Amino acid sequence: MLAFTACEDDTKETALNEEKVEKKVPKPVKKEFGFILDNFEVVDGTVESGDSFGYILDQHGVDRGKIYQISEKVKDTFNPARITTGKKYKILKAKDSANTPEFFIYQNDRVNYTVLGIGDSISVERKKKPVSVKRREVSGVITSSLSEAVQAQGLSNLLVYELSDIYQWSIDFFKLQKGDQFKMIYSEKYIDDTIFVGIENVEAAVFKHGDKPFYAFEYETDSLTGQPSFYDEEAKALQSFFLKAPLNYSRISSRYTKRRFHPVQKRWKAHLGTDYAAAHGTPIVSTADGTVIAASYTSGNGNYVKVRHNDKYTTQYLHMSKRNVRSGQRVKQGDVIGYVGSTGLATGPHVCYRFWVHGKQVDPYRQNLPTAKHIEPEHKEQYFAAIEDLKTSLDEIPYKDYKK
Template sequence: MKKFSFLFLLLLIFAGCGEDTKDQAVVKTKKSEPKPVVKEYGFVLDDFDVVVDTIERGDNFGYILDRHGVDRGKVFEISQTVKDTFNPARITAGKKYVILKAKDSAHTPLHFIYQNNKIDYTVVNMGDSISAFTAKKPVSIKRREVSGVVTSSLSEAMQAQGLSNLLVYQLSDIYQWSIDFFKLQKGDQFKMIYNEKYIDDTIFAGVESVDAAVFKHSGRPFYAFSYETDSLTGQASFYDEDAKALQSFFLKAPLNYSRISSRYQKRRFHPVQKRWKAHLGTDYAAPTGTPITTTADGTVIASSYTSGNGNYVKVRHNKKYTTQYLHMSKRNVRNGQAVKQGDVIGFVGSTGLATGPHVCYRFWVNGKQVDPYRQNLPTAKKIEGAKKDDYFAFIAPLKEELDNISYKKI
């Protein structure tokens, strides 16, 4: 019996030795990769319990903190301590906020972060030491080139390129003195070199600046180059390829992007009075509330209301030129106030004798009402002297880069 047991044991040993060892996998413990550190607003978020929310209509600072366990006495102390940096009474519905809480049993709120806008934020420290400071998210600038063609409108041309509507306003601002955007033609083309802002290198935060552009309107190229002539203010203006400033004495129109519903004409059938009479102004149809800007520097000589004009503003620019803006929903300036070109003086409405929201723009030369589109208005200034050579040297590589961008075709 012992002999049989010994033989059986040997068989088991040899059977084990004969197994295919290739199928026997060696199990190794895989090292887990370190978790990436998420840092925002200057804090390592993994160190806290994070609450992200949006301020609702009717919310206030005290109500928000009360929901998260901060008593009224502490809220008052915080408000009084940080009021010079952060005014709790001015938080706005729709703004994002973040509360960072301690990872303790009480989940004690330690920091309140208010997102002022996409870039700027305010941190309120609510722990043992109460304080507040403002800061900015990291912003990077990315240079872009774009080419487009107008098929029906500039907005649609931008949308077709997947571009921000902010570029529409940039172009209209640059060329508002030289191109009549109410007369764009199918096939007009544009090219731009510009800079975009990105938060954390990924989130689009708007257009930072335009370096150069060319807009081909009716077959003629209009160049624009951003150039700093005032080193004290650091403010740049746009000039063309001949060093002539694009900014002129008068804007082409008193508002951005609408349509001309009625032009200056000596005989027109009045839609309200139902009779033929002269229309000594240019009507720009636009939604109620659209800002109306003064087309040149001057002084407000009337800000009033009449049954015909509705709410209106009249601006004297110098001894020769005066402009008037009618049918406003609301006036934004007072009589005697000095205004600068582009200042908002009121908002589009339909007060007075008007059938729909628009602004009637009237223009006087030496006391006589005229059609502004038929006037030889003051021209822009040029860069002169030695500064002109500096300007040409500055724009040479920009112009070459612009010219190397292919025009987009229909």
């Protein structure tokens, strides 16, 4: 009886031990850029200052004759002379005795990359990482600045620029008030559903500024270019003939006035422009389409650019660190014409924006400026049908309350 019990116990113990034997879990396959990386010796690198395509390949055993052949064959798709400092790359080497380099993968940006076959067969191909799009609905409230309001919701700062771009003709972002609110419906781009790589598009937004709601709906009216524009709930274009400001979201340090104490000349005089304080090197843009009629330097204005938009309107941009256009050049609204500096009679980095109507200098903020073309009456019904559900969804998003 005892022997039988012992044998039975041994059998049970053996079975338990067998259950405890760990099953071998298959090693996960590491795949990236369309390659199974475990099949290669992988070298990860970053283009350093002074590196060239040839130098990088030479360091990994590719002879100079082969480098020349590769460069000549791929240059129409991938210019080896234009690799950029800071860009990442991978070199995939064969698992042979010589670790022969077979592929060079250059990461153009977080989504786009270029694969060069550098082994026996030379090839080049531009590719994209799979990107998924996620739709989001968000709201925010201004307590100190637009950037702070966006960050408070854990959102990307790219939304600051999206909102600034959409409303640059209709809202003066230098005059935002505490308690102003906004809501948006937009889509974000992700790699592998986890790595955020940017904003796909903004479908709709409403910005309540001074208790007045400013609606914006993305809608394509130009079938030739496929470029959408933004229109309000009444089918009026948000775009205006002029931008509200010549640079993106800074602060006004001095407004147009007939009497101001000049900080350099130490005397009272008229200030017939609007000063926008911004960091040195901030891009300055033309506020409307036009022709550059002056790009020069004077002791008072410093580096400056003057643009004639038509027979009625002219604008001027002063104290630039550097000009980016030449006299006679055509510019479009939003083109960078120079960079913020403090040349001429200036105490700090800013741009002085001046505005003429029929040759007379005026305050642009007191002008009734023309707007872009609205949706034609015969197309309004189609537009209203297209935005109906969007507006309903937008209105159903609750505003964030302002807490004093």
